[in-house]
Amino acid sequence: MASVKVDHAINHSSPATNDLKGDAHDQGWKTKLTVPPKDTRVKTSDVTNTKGNEFEDFCLKRDLLMGIFEKGWESPSPIQEASIPIALTGRDILARAKNGTGKTGAYAIPILERIDNTKDEVQAMCIVPTRELALQTSQILIELSKHIGAKIMVTTGGTNLKDDIMRLYEPVHAIVATPGRILDLMNKNLVKIGKCGILVLDEADKLLSQDFKGMLDSIISHLPNDRQILLYSATFPLSVEQFMRKYLQSPYEINLMDELTLKGVTQYYAFVQEKQKVHCLNTLFSKLQINQSIIFCNSTQRVELLAKKITELGYSCFYIHARMNQQHRNRVFHDFRQGLCRNLVCSDLFTRGIDIQAVNVVINFDFPKHAETYLHRIGRSGRYGHLGIAINLITYDDRFSLHKIESELGTEIKPIPKNIDKALYVAEFHCEPDDDDDRVQKTNGAPKA
Structure with a gap:
């Protein structure tokens, strides 16, 4: 099954590859983008320790690249670099990375690359444990997809079900949801996910805890058999391992947790x-x-x-x-x-x-x-x-x-201590690290608040 998916992904991304090759004479597209001001604060190796890949190296559609750069994302973080090319092949992924190192981008970009917006069907679903995280994640997907025309829907508990029903009369290509609400929509036969080929579980350990017991099993039972499942979290307890054995097929494992806490x-x-x-x-x-x-x-x-x-x-x-x-x-x-x-x-x-x-x-x-x-x-x-x-x-x-x-x-x-060094947490006091200090790496430009 994996090889079929790989072929599909390669065929899928080849127009984008040709696009970019054919545009060798048209590299001016980047200069026309509305890019936010460069973030010149120092960054730790948690996000800078990459192999040096750029977003263009992943053979993404130009319209998606435009959204990425206009979001202010300049180059992939380690989790994005490790995850995006694998996710694009359709393979299941189990990824561990620290908080705040770009996990959302690691799955949002492949989802948007693989969505076909000419088809009026739900093609990807992202499940998250809290309503606030659902709103935040859907906002990122909306911003990244602004040149693509993909339709993103967010649905969470605590909101009017009628609004969701009305929204589902229009095309929806990707859904970001909390487990209880999406299950409610499925059980009432209000959302069709028989063609939904990608399922993302963000904060997977929380979703697989007692708080949401059995919900994920019910959600997966509505999905097609050849779906791709992507799991992302900072911590992976035993519940995740059991789930992985049950539902994932030879998953690609990524572990960027050589230590647990953030260096910064x-x-x-x-x-x-x-x-x-x-x-x-x-x-x-x-x-x-x-x-x-x-x-x-x-x-x-x-x-x-x-x-x-x-x-x-x-x-x-x-x-x-x-x-x-x-x-x-x-x-x-x-x-x-x-x-x-x-x-x-x-x-x-x-x-x-x-x-x-x-x-x-x-x-x-x-x-x-x-x-x-x-x-x-x-x-x-x-x-x-x-x-x-x-x-x-x-x-x-x-x-x-x-x-x-x-x-x-x-x-x-x-x-x-009696006085905490401002260089540890205030942007304008950040200074150049010593050569042997892995704590911070200077990005271009002068620090700003």
Whole structure:
């Protein structure tokens, strides 16, 4: 089966290859693009340690390349470089890569390359665990496909089913969804996915956890037998292995996790009593140069209480958690992304995949119990190889969790110094690394905030 798919993929991409070859005299197309300003912040080897491939090397349609460059993506990250050419052949993939290193692009680009927008049918589906991540992922697909004409639909719980039904009367080529909602649409026979040849599971370990038990099996039962399945995550527990054996056919495995934590995120802890936490947070706010911060609590009740306290201290603050009305959640997520507020207090709803480039500080107001949760939380800072800090407020009861998480992740969480070096997390203070320092690599141009 794999060889048939490979042939198909090669035939599929050959027009694009010819396009690019035939355009040797027409390389001026790039100069006509509306490209965002170059991001000149330093980047770590988490995203720069590539073999040197360019997006053009993947024989992609020119219209897709236009969308990629206009998104501001200059060259592939390691996970994109390893994943895109394999995904284009139709082979199943199991990929592990750190938070914030370009996993969405790694599957979005092959999906859009392989969609045939002359066919009025769903050809690809991407399942994600949270509504916010679904909105973010669909937005990326929409932006990348703006010159292609592919129709992208997002569907999540907490929204009106009637709106989805109306949307499905129009052509849809790719769907981004949360599991419960897409299953509902399938069971009601409102969405036809008999021709859907690509299934992506993003944050696969979460989707295969007890929270979504059995849902993925039901979704896959509606798909054609010759589908391609792409799994992406930073952590892969045993549940993923069982799923892989059941559904994946000789998957291509990618593991870019030689270490678990991001090179650009420096981690600190401060020992405090529970009653001192708010005072400690106030001190951090006054001392740190925060661009934007995300502050994690272990319960929705504590999220709201802390947000109220921060506001009383005179700092701008939003909060978000799973019990909020979906429209309110969407507005908070959108406004925080737009930079309308500096601090966001949230529950673990926000640990998965949420990509807000401006966040340079993550604070664990409540320390998590599990290494996996910790890893995903601190991965909200230092996105796409940039620098950031993570600060953990540790009580006497947290001391065992601290040591356990350090040893499980093979990382060091240091005692917080009196003054934190701004070069570790503030863009305009970034300096050239020493030759033997793998921490940061300078990109072109001068640093900017």
